[in-house]
Amino acid sequence: MIVEILFQEVCGLYGDSQNPTYLEATLPDAQFIYTKLTDVPYFVNNTPDIIYIGCMSESTQRRVIETLRPYKDRICTLIDNGTPILATGNAGEIFTKTISYVSENIETEGLGIFDLQVKTDLFNRYNAMVLGELNDIKIVGFRSQFSFLYGDNSNSYFIKCIRGDGINPESKLEGMRKNNLICTQLLGPILPLNPLFCEYFLGLAGVQATAAYRESAMNAYEQRLREFSDPKIPFKHD
C-alpha cells in the first residue's frame, strides 16, 4: 500500500500535517511518499493507493496549482479510476474553476474538476464549526478561512450540515466530492478527530483498518459530538 502526501512542507498548516501522521499510525505497513513542491509527484508515473494534501497559504496555493497544472489529465484519470484523494482546508480549492484573491487583486484558474468559483478575501476571516453527516457517520470539524465557494455543489458535496454552514453561508452542503476525491473546508487533524471517517476513507482504498489509538480518539470524538449537539454551544466564533 502506497500513500502519497503532497507538499506537506508547505501544505500542513493548522494541524493538517498530523493527518498523515495519523494515517501512518493506522497503516503501519504502508509506504508513505512525501512529495516536495520541487519534486515530480509520484502519482504522475505511478498509482498510489491514497493521496493527501492539506492547508496552505494563498501564495502557496497559486504555486501548487501551477505545479499540478501540467498533470491535470493524469489527475482526472486518477479521479475517474477511483483513487481516494483527501484535500482539507483550502487545498480542495485547487480543483475548482477559478479563485479570485480579491484583497490581492489576483485571479487564478484552478484545475477545473468542479464547476465552482472561490472568492478569497484576506480581510475577512471566517471561523466556525460544522456538524455534518456522511451516510450514517457524523463528522465534526472546525474551519478558519478567508474563502468561500460559490456555485452548485448539490450533486458533488462531501457532507450535509446538521449545524454550521456549507461551502458558503447560504449553503448547507459542505465540501466537494467526485468519486473518491473528497475536498472539505474543515481543517486541521480531521482524521484523528473523526476516527470513523478515517476508517470510512481507508475503506475507499479497499482497506479494512482500525483507526490508530482508537479508544482515546473515540473518547475525544464522542465528547465533541455531545458538545456540538448542544444547542447552547455557538457555532461561529472570532
Place this chain on the structure above:
Amino acid sequence: MKKIRFFIAMLAGKITLFGLKLLGRNATFLPGKIAVAIDKNFLAGLTPPKTVIAVTGTNGKTTVSNLLNSILLSNGYSVTNNSLGSNVQAGVATALLEDSTLTGKAKKEIAVLEVDERSSLRIYPYLKPDYLICNNIMRDSLARNAHTEFISFIINKALPKSTKVILNADDLVCATLAPGNQERIYFGLDVDKIHEEGPLYLQDIVYCPHCGGLLTPEYLRYNHIGRMHCEKCDFRSPEPDFAITEINKDENKFTVMHNGISESYYLINDNIVNLYNFCGLIALLSTMGLSHKQISDGFAKSKIVKTRYDKLQSGDLTITMQLSKGQNPTACARCFSYVAKCPGNNKAIIFVGDDFEASESPCWFYDSNYSYLADPSINQIIFSGPRCMDQYLRAQMAGIPTDKIRTITDSTAGTELLDTQLSKDIYVLYGPYMVKQANLVKEKLIAIGAGGEDK
C-alpha cells in the same frame, strides 16, 4: 471641522478615562475606543512623543515592551506605554490620550507601544513609528492570525517606509519584513548553534522568497528559527549587527558583540525566546543612542513580571508557574522544550487548560511540537480542562507513553492526580485567560508541599 472633531474625541476620551479611574476600574481600552469612534483619524491628530517605538511580533512582545519601558524609565526618560493594557488600536489610543494635553500634545518623550500584528493597519498609517522592533513571526492563533505570510502582508501594507526596523536575523519570515525600509538593524544568537531540526512542516519558510528554490538550513533551533540559505541564488539569512556570543548561566551574564566590540549584560532569564528578546532590546536601545552602561544598568534592575514566570519552593516541592499562551502553538512548544531542558529528573507538568464556554478547536495542539513532552525527565503529565481528552490523544500521537498521562475535566483539579512521590519539580502551564485558576492550583501545590494535603 477636523480640529473640532478631534477635540471632542479627546475630551470624550479624557472624561471616560477620568470616570473609569474614579470607579477604580481598568482604563486600558474604552477611552481610546470612544475617541476613535468619534474621530477615526484620532491617532493622526495627536502630536506624538518625540520618539515612537512599536513592539510587535508573535512571541515576546509583552516582555520586550515591559523591559523597554523599565529600562527607559530607569534612565530618566518619561515614557508612555500600553504594556498594562490592550495592544490593539483602542489600547494604543488610550495610552496616548492619557499622556496628552487636551489639544493632543504629548506630555512624555517616548512612546513604547506594544502592537498586535493584526492591528498594524489601524495604527501605523496614523501614527508613524520611528522604530519597529519585531522579534519573530511564527504560527499563532490560526483563527485570528491565519499564517505567517498573512501577518507579513498586513505589516508590510501598513508600515511607513521611514520606520527604522529592528529585526531578528535568525527568523527569515521576520528578517524579510518591510523590504522597502532602508534602515534595517538585525540581531541574532551567535552561540549554542544547536541543530534541533524539528519536523519540516513546522517551518514557516521553506522556499526562497526570491527564486522559489528550497532553502538549506545551516542549523535550525526550532521551527524556522536558525540560519538558512538558498542553493539556487544568493539569498541567505542576514548577518546580525548585534549578536549574543556568550551565555554564562552560572554568573547570570551574557555577551553581545556589535561592531567587533563585546559587552556583557545581566541575564534575567535564559529561555531562548527571551535571549532573542534581550538581544533585540540591546540592538534597539543602542541604535537609539543609549550607552552600554545605561542599558546594562537597566537590565540589572529589571525582571520578568510574575504573572508570566514564577518559581517558588514549598516543602520539598519546587513549583514553577509558566505562562504558556493557549492557541499559540509555537509559544507552547517553547514552554514544553524549556521544561524538558530544565535540570532535574522527576518533573511533573500540570496543564491548566482553557475552559471556554464554546467547544474550543483543538487544531492548534496538532500544530505544536508535543514531542518535547516525551523527554524522560518528565514523568507525569496532567491535562486538566474540557479539552483534556483531545490533549491525551495529541500527546499519544507524539509518542508520549500513556502511563505518564492523566486527565481531569476541571481546570483547577490537576493536583488531585499528582503523585508527589514520583515528582518533586512541578511545572504549572497556563494560558493568559487562566491566571486565576492557575493561582488556585499554585495555592493547592503550596499546601501539598507544606504537608497539609500530602498524597
